[in-house]
Amino acid sequence: MRRSARALAQAAGRTYLQRLPPINDEGLRRRLWSIGILMMLGFALLLARTWQLQVIEGGQFLQLSEQNRLRDRQMKSLRGRILDRHGRILADNRPAYALLAMADDLPNADVLQASLRQLDIAIEPATLKSLRDKGTFQPISIQQDVHRDQVAYFAEHWMDFPGLYLDVEPLRLYPYKSLAAHLLGYLGQIRESQLEQDDYRGYPPGTMVGQSGLERVYENRLRGAPGLRRVEVDTYGRETQQLATKPPQPGTNLVTTLDFDLQRMAEGLLDAGEHTGSIVVLDPRDGQILAMASRPAFDPNIFASRLSATAWNTLTTTPKHPLHNRAIQGQYPPGSVFKIITALAVLEEGVATERTQVCCTGHYTYGRRVYRDWKETGHGCVTLYEALAQSCDVYFYQMGQALGIDRLARYAKAFGLGEVTGFAPRREARGLMPSSQWKRQARGEPWYGGETLSVAIGQGFTSATPLQVANFIAALANGHTLYQPYAVLRQESPAGTVLEVAKPTVIRQLDFQPQHLKAVVKGMWGVVNDPRGTGRRAQHPDIAIAGKTGTAQVVRIGKERGAKGQALLPEHQRDHAWFTAFAPVDNPRIVVVVMIENAGQGGSRFAGFAKTLIEAYLHGQTTLPSDLAVQAD
Numbered sequence: 001m002r003r004s005a006r007a008l009a010q011a012a013g014r015t016y017l018q019r020l021p022p023i024n025d026e027g028l029r030r031r032l033w034s035i036g037i038l039m040m041l042g043f044a045l046l047l048a049r050t051w052q053l054q055v056i057e058g059g060q061f062l063q064l065s066e067q068n069r070l071r072d073r074q075m076k077s078l079r080g081r082i083l084d085r086h087g088r089i090l091a092d093n094r095p096a097y098a099l100l101a102m103a104d105d106l107p108n109a110d111v112l113q114a115s116l117r118q119l120d121i122a123i124e125p126a127t128l129k130s131l132r133d134k135g136t137f138q139p140i141s142i143q144q145d146v147h148r149d150q151v152a153y154f155a156e157h158w159m160d161f162p163g164l165y166l167d168v169e170p171l172r173l174y175p176y177k178s179l180a181a182h183l184l185g186y187l188g189q190i191r192e193s194q195l196e197q198d199d200y201r202g203y204p205p206g207t208m209v210g211q212s213g214l215e216r217v218y219e220n221r222l223r224g225a226p227g228l229r230r231v232e233v234d235t236y237g238r239e240t241q242q243l244a245t246k247p248p249q250p251g252t253n254l255v256t257t258l259d260f261d262l263q264r265m266a267e268g269l270l271d272a273g274e275h276t277g278s279i280v281v282l283d284p285r286d287g288q289i290l291a292m293a294s295r296p297a298f299d300p301n302i303f304a305s306r307l308s309a310t311a312w313n314t315l316t317t318t319p320k321h322p323l324h325n326r327a328i329q330g331q332y333p334p335g336s337v338f339k340i341i342t343a344l345a346v347l348e349e350g351v352a353t354e355r356t357q358v359c360c361t362g363h364y365t366y367g368r369r370v371y372r373d374w375k376e377t378g379h380g381c382v383t384l385y386e387a388l389a390q391s392c393d394v395y396f397y398q399m400g401q402a403l404g405i406d407r408l409a410r411y412a413k414a415f416g417l418g419e420v421t422g423f424a425p426r427r428e429a430r431g432l433m434p435s436s437q438w439k440r441q442a443r444g445e446p447w448y449g450g451e452t453l454s455v456a457i458g459q460g461f462t463s464a465t466p467l468q469v470a471n472f473i474a475a476l477a478n479g480h481t482l483y484q485p486y487a488v489l490r491q492e493s494p495a496g497t498v499l500e501v502a503k504p505t506v507i508r509q510l511d512f513q514p515q516h517l518k519a520v521v522k523g524m525w526g527v528v529n530d531p532r533g534t535g536r537r538a539q540h541p542d543i544a545i546a547g548k549t550g551t552a553q554v555v556r557i558g559k560e561r562g563a564k565g566q567a568l569l570p571e572h573q574r575d576h577a578w579f580t581a582f583a584p585v586d587n588p589r590i591v592v593v594v595m596i597e598n599a600g601q602g603g604s605r606f607a608g609f610a611k612t613l614i615e616a617y618l619h620g621q622t623t624l625p626s627d628l629a630v631q632a633d
Contacts, residue, residue, distance in 0.1 A: 090175075096145045188211040253492045278325075278330060326466065336551060339396050339548070362394075423487070431468055577594075590614055
């Protein structure tokens, strides 16, 4: 039964096959060959691509894979300290948290901004775009000095912040806030233009660098060498473990020429009366800056972490410009301080002798114009000594007329007026010492004789910075050498090893007759010690001080003469006040220049400031006098 069924099925199959049309064996063969060739080409291409990826480009993809898994994160070095001449720390470091981003791991803009809002951190869209466009495996700083509450929140919700991480890094600290702020300078985030300069090669975006003062000048030495941490990260860029580390190398320490107590005292003198101006203190023997105060000032700590645009605008738009270092950038007529140069030129050129007398009636007529003396009743007949001691304008009007502008200019330029001192060439102002040639080139006009009279008493076109005046007084005090002022004594390693010692730089040697220098110094001694001297407030019972007062007029003399007249003027039109001094007279060790803007009175009012600083330096006094607030009244 079973056999018959199987036989029937086989017979039916044969019958069906016999009924099918015959197969074209040649066509099938072609199709099979075509399919086979296509499959072989596909396998060949696949093998070639595999060879390219694994053999030819294998190293590159391995590197990219490692970079995606391993990250080298830079460790900031400790910035070198800045100290005063006695080792007192003026600029240091403190640890702080910083929020950093890996550009390639950041989410889209909306997600990132939402994440940052959770931390109460705002980031501008343009800044965000800049971060993402950088496309670098180096971390980019978003915010320094993150608050501890933000740190705690980040630690609890770290999975919500892909591409971001916190790290501890040193932050600049100025323990005495605004003390010597203009000289020390401040840090700021590196600018795009700086990244393109050779001096900043290798600096990653977001780095804080010196933007002014010593912080900028010595940036490469203070910065040190950054370290490196190799870490493993997950797919969100979050650190999972640290694999290796290379510690950073601290920067070089700077030991400055500043005397901490003297600097603090100079600033205290300005602050006590809320004065706008500056005080410069030099060592005349080599040009060391012992103190440099400028008011108003600023706290450089606010720059240590990223400064907001609002805070920056406030600093830069405040009318009195606290970022402006008046000691090197303020340009003022030197007033009667310039009479020192006129007096020396008179003697050197043989125009007059020490005994030559000029009778002062309170005014001097030149052409159609009457030039007034500061003392309406006049000084009577005076010699060079009396003219300096009493600051007689009429005497110097006549001497200036006899000298002429070009001889005056030659002596002023020998003392460094009209040129930068070299202390901060890119930052300091040049001032102006006019001459007949200058006026022809600058104004296209000839020089007029009446203009010489104004220059002879430090007015007219003449202008100088407080540092220039201090430097010229220092050259007068030492008798023969104009030094380049400097503020760094030496550079040291973090361990205290001396790496480099600064040496005084001579700008030029002066060639004046000793007896002429002696006569001028005698007149300056009379300013302080003569009963009719204009700077008697600087007189000291134990120290022989020589000085010179000066009034720099902002508007032409009129009814505004004297303290009452000045009080009628708007503040910005009131006279500036100068007082300069050096001591001891027989062996000068200190030069002081006080410059007060719009004081409304002459420098005699501030002679006590110089006396206080000289006494502090020579006698070691470290506390301010109790009557400091009324010294200038």
